[in-house]
Amino acid sequence: MEIEEMNSTNWSQSVAGVCLKDGKVLLARHTYGSGKGKLIIPGGYVKFGELPEETLVREYLEETGIKVRAGRLLGIRFNEKDWYVIFAAEYIEGVAKSDGDENSEVVWMDIDDALHDDAVPGLTKALVECAQKESGFHLTPYQTNKVRNQLYA
Numbered sequence: 001m002e003i004e005e006m007n008s009t010n011w012s013q014s015v016a017g018v019c020l021k022d023g024k025v026l027l028a029r030h031t032y033g034s035g036k037g038k039l040i041i042p043g044g045y046v047k048f049g050e051l052p053e054e055t056l057v058r059e060y061l062e063e064t065g066i067k068v069r070a071g072r073l074l075g076i077r078f079n080e081k082d083w084y085v086i087f088a089a090e091y092i093e094g095v096a097k098s099d100g101d102e103n104s105e106v107v108w109m110d111i112d113d114a115l116h117d118d119a120v121p122g123l124t125k126a127l128v129e130c131a132q133k134e135s136g137f138h139l140t141p142y143q144t145n146k147v148r149n150q151l152y153a
Contacts, residue, residue: 008047008048009045009046009047009048010045010046010047010048011045011082012081012082012083013045013046013052013082013083013085014043014044014045014046014055014082014083014084014085015043015044015046015052015055015056015059015084015085015086015087016040016041016042016043016044016056016084016085016086016087016127017041017042017043017056017060017068017070017086017087017088017089018041018074018086018087018088018089018127018128018130018131019041019042019060019066019068019088019089019090019091020088020091020111020128020131020132021091021108022108023110023111024108024109024110024111025041025108025109025111025114025128025131026041026042026064026066026089026091026096026106026107026108026109027039027040027041027106027107027109027114027120027124028040028041028042028063028064028098028102028103028105028106028107029098029103029104029105029106029107029119030102030103031101031102031103031104032102035121037119038119038120038121038124039107039109039114039117039119039120039124040120040121040124041086041124041127041128042059042060042063042064042089042103042106043055043056043059043086044058044059044062044063044102052070052085052087053069053070053087056068056070056087056089057069057070060089061094062099063099063102063103063106064094064096064097064098064099064103064106065094065095065096065097065099065106066091066092066093066094066095066096066106067092067093067094068089068090068091068092069089069090069092070087070088070089070090070139071087071088071089071090072087072088072136072137072138072139072152073085073086073087073088073136073137073138073152074086074087074088074127074130074131074136075127075130086127086130088131088136096108111128111132114128115128115129137152138152139151139152140152
């Protein structure tokens with residue numbers, strides 16, 4: 001990772017997305033950390049000045065070669081040091097491929113298989129189940145002239 005990129009990264013804010021298409025979910029086999037060897041949903045850290053929705057689009061393209069847009073908000077995890085936002089990632093185009101760095105493979109996996117595979121962690125399974133439901137928060141536009149805002153309600 002470049003020094004400039006490390007300085008522009010907000011290590012306390014991260015996003016991920018669940019992309020479903022034709023009965024399959026897009027998963028990436030992680031190459032480092034506690035998720036090493038596991039099939040997880042793609043995502044990453046927010047850069048300073050970037051909205052979470054923009055991070056989702058950037059991270060998906062960088063890590064998987066897939067272009068997505070942020071859909072409804074599926075969940076938010078908070079703890080004393082950071083937050084993690086999970087979107088439904090709406091497929092636009094692209095062919096799934098590994099970035100050769102953060103993941104060793106990117107696969108479209110049958111949803112039922114993913115929900116029963118030991119290589120898929122419990123958090124990813126729970127989020128895939130959430131993505132299958134129609135519930136969640138949706139982007140609700142509103143006007144302000146102070147800062148860039150996004151309201152999900």
